[in-house]
Amino acid sequence: MRRDTSNAESDPAEKKAGPKVQGSQTLIRGLDMLDKVIDGPIKLAELSARMGLTRSTTHRLANALIDRGFLTYLPRDGYQLGPKLIQLGFLAQSQADIVQIARPRMEELATRTEDTVHLGRLDGELALYLDKIPGRRRVEISSRIGDRQPLTSTGLGKALxxxxxxAEWERIFQSDQAQGAPRADRETWFERMRGYAEAGHAYDLEENEDLIRCVAAPVRDVSGKIVAAISVSSAAQYMDDERMAELSSEVRDTAQQISTDLGWSPDVRPPRRSRR
Structure with a gap:
């Protein structure tokens, strides 16, 4: 790794701290420094100012991070994130089991709502049910873990x-209808999907199973891409329009909490795509 070999004075304040305190401070400062360079290359003077540290301390800390691959140094541009973070990011993503990560949030949601909570993801052009937590109400919902259901008639599928x-919606809608999905009026379905896309959640209004309604919301990964969805499902008698509207924010909030657990940040948005 290229180090910053520019001269920097020593910092007498560091010499006064004991080894344990100094070690903890160094770790925290190192993590803070990674946050400061997240937006791109930054020169030593600006990095020092952002950190609130002397140039010498900033210089020494940055070189330690360079040695471990967490930063790189470009002579003309300054410091930027290093290859070790890319490696760790891929490893963390590969080790993330979305079912295990999502389950505590799903259990909390099921307890609060007393209704059945599902987790699912795309499997080709179907919604694959990954997990299910039954509700406390005496409502029989036929879904099972491992089931694959049409995207266009399920709340999970629409959220995905x-x-x-x-154009994608049109292709999937026509395919679902040809494959025997519950019959749907195209114009009504598209009008609802446009509303769901704006609101950030989707409904199943007894479209996939008689007398069963649900509210669903997408789960995103660190890049902002939708990788799963969760839903709350119950009998129509417990899911009138008013309650579905009330549940919408709760389901969205839980989906966002799971997304955060996967590394997503509200500041990260997927590339804007034309609806046409």
Missing amino acids: LIDGNE
């Missing part, structure tokens, strides 16, 4: 499609 454009 929210980021798509209308």
